[in-house]
Amino acid sequence: MFLEVQHIVKSFQKEEVVKDLNFTLAAHQTLSILGQSGCGKTTMLKIIGGLVKPDGGHIYLNGNLIDDVTPEKRSIVYLYQEDLLFPHLNVFENIAFGLKIKKINASETTDRVHQMIASLELQGQEKKMPHQLSGGQRQRVSFGRAIITNPALLLLDEPFGSLDTGTRARMQDLFKKIASEFRITSLFVTHDLKEAILMGDHIGYMQSGKLKVYENKEAFIQDDHTGVQKEIDFWKALTN
Amino acid sequence: MKANWKFFFLAALVILVVFPFAYLLLLSMASEWRFPELWPAYFGMRNWEQVVSSETGLISSFLVSTGISFSVATMSTFIGFFISRGIAYHPYKRTITLLTYFPYILAPVVFAACLSYFFLKLGLFGKPVGVFVAQFMVAFPYALIFFSSFWGEKTKSYEELVATLGGNQLQAFRKVLLPIAKNMLIICFFQTFLISWFEYGLTSIIGVGKVQTLTIKVFLFIKESNFYYGALSCCLLILPPVLLLYINKRYVFNKLI
Numbered sequence: 001m002f003l004e005v006q007h008i009v010k011s012f013q014k015e016e017v018v019k020d021l022n023f024t025l026a027a028h029q030t031l032s033i034l035g036q037s038g039c040g041k042t043t044m045l046k047i048i049g050g051l052v053k054p055d056g057g058h059i060y061l062n063g064n065l066i067d068d069v070t071p072e073k074r075s076i077v078y079l080y081q082e083d084l085l086f087p088h089l090n091v092f093e094n095i096a097f098g099l100k101i102k103k104i105n106a107s108e109t110t111d112r113v114h115q116m117i118a119s120l121e122l123q124g125q126e127k128k129m130p131h132q133l134s135g136g137q138r139q140r141v142s143f144g145r146a147i148i149t150n151p152a153l154l155l156l157d158e159p160f161g162s163l164d165t166g167t168r169a170r171m172q173d174l175f176k177k178i179a180s181e182f183r184i185t186s187l188f189v190t191h192d193l194k195e196a197i198l199m200g201d202h203i204g205y206m207q208s209g210k211l212k213v214y215e216n217k218e219a220f221i222q223d224d225h226t227g228v229q230k231e232i233d234f235w236k237a238l239t240n
Numbered sequence: 241m242k243a244n245w246k247f248f249f250l251a252a253l254v255i256l257v258v259f260p261f262a263y264l265l266l267l268s269m270a271s272e273w274r275f276p277e278l279w280p281a282y283f284g285m286r287n288w289e290q291v292v293s294s295e296t297g298l299i300s301s302f303l304v305s306t307g308i309s310f311s312v313a314t315m316s317t318f319i320g321f322f323i324s325r326g327i328a329y330h331p332y333k334r335t336i337t338l339l340t341y342f343p344y345i346l347a348p349v350v351f352a353a354c355l356s357y358f359f360l361k362l363g364l365f366g367k368p369v370g371v372f373v374a375q376f377m378v379a380f381p382y383a384l385i386f387f388s389s390f391w392g393e394k395t396k397s398y399e400e401l402v403a404t405l406g407g408n409q410l411q412a413f414r415k416v417l418l419p420i421a422k423n424m425l426i427i428c429f430f431q432t433f434l435i436s437w438f439e440y441g442l443t444s445i446i447g448v449g450k451v452q453t454l455t456i457k458v459f460l461f462i463k464e465s466n467f468y469y470g471a472l473s474c475c476l477l478i479l480p481p482v483l484l485l486y487i488n489k490r491y492v493f494n495k496l497i
Contacts, residue, residue, distance in 0.1 A: 049400075051404070070403075071403040072404070072405075073406075080397055084398060086416055086419075086420070098405040100415075101405060146405070
């Protein structure tokens, strides 16, 4: 498997936030993880990204043990709920940021950024500063900045949480398109039931620091803990 | 009628603000101005010409002040920026932040008296470097307090983002944190420059009369009842702050608003 997470545990003071985390993910697949606030989703992502050190367990990426690899060398990009665009850089410079850090030559950088801008449907916005963009546009730039570096794994921490319903739906479609175009492997964390089902090739449910990955979407829907049945019953009751 | 009152009030306010500066300039160009004469016996550039002569020592005081204040402002701004990050993310952040207020609890003269033993042992008394160290000890905590509001969850997220994008700590500072903090750095430089520029208590004790900054010079002239030179040195004293205020307004505040 491309990503293998084995027996990861993490506590803050006496509180055990992540409990014996085990799962695998194949390359170019998206695992969406559903969970309520405070269930340990963000800590789990930060451990995989190398931003938080776990108390135990191992992570393998493409067959290599990455426990002691620093975040800058993991080739894993972590995307926050907030877009975190650099306010002093325009759209072009924000997207080009990762390439410039990796010292990719200027002409290749320009070509790749223009290609990414086209994929993100942001033509004509290159010179705009972050404060001149809408929420959806900002999130698209944030995606572009992460994907252009060609990361081995993309970690998305409720990336559409701050967007309105319409923009959120458009961003979900765009992400599906880009994930397929750039063959992205990703973990997509959300607390939105519908989004979890829409975005993932596989679905997991996290509760009190424990993650359960379902064999298929049907198994996820049938499980009472996920709340899918309650949702179905609610809509059925409305129509009757 | 209402508009007239508004105009009168504004004019009075402008006169109140401008008058002390205009009067200082007038006084700096006068000599032999005795009561009850309405106009000085001499009015011209004679006092200002004296500035360049070594007799008054004003030029050397101006240069010493500029050198010390520039060094204090530069060092406290840059060191303060980096150290404040360490404090912001430290588990004992609150205790350390409380300690940074210590130099402001004591009067500068008392603070200097507390430090004098150590300065004497280190041979820093009466030397510009001693005055620099003393003023740095006041300006540096100010920079720490000033930058404490800059660091937080968002800056931490920026640093983490740069790391996952493949950048190291140095790149996070050079390409993200320093450009974002640019305006704060300029304002902090300005403020710490002013703290150092107008510092009197510490400078007079640590400098023991040998390090004559412009502020010390102003008090010397006033003690000697030499109002004309006192006014002249005051004019020199407000020159750099006015220049910095102009730069701040032109390049910082206009961008912030």
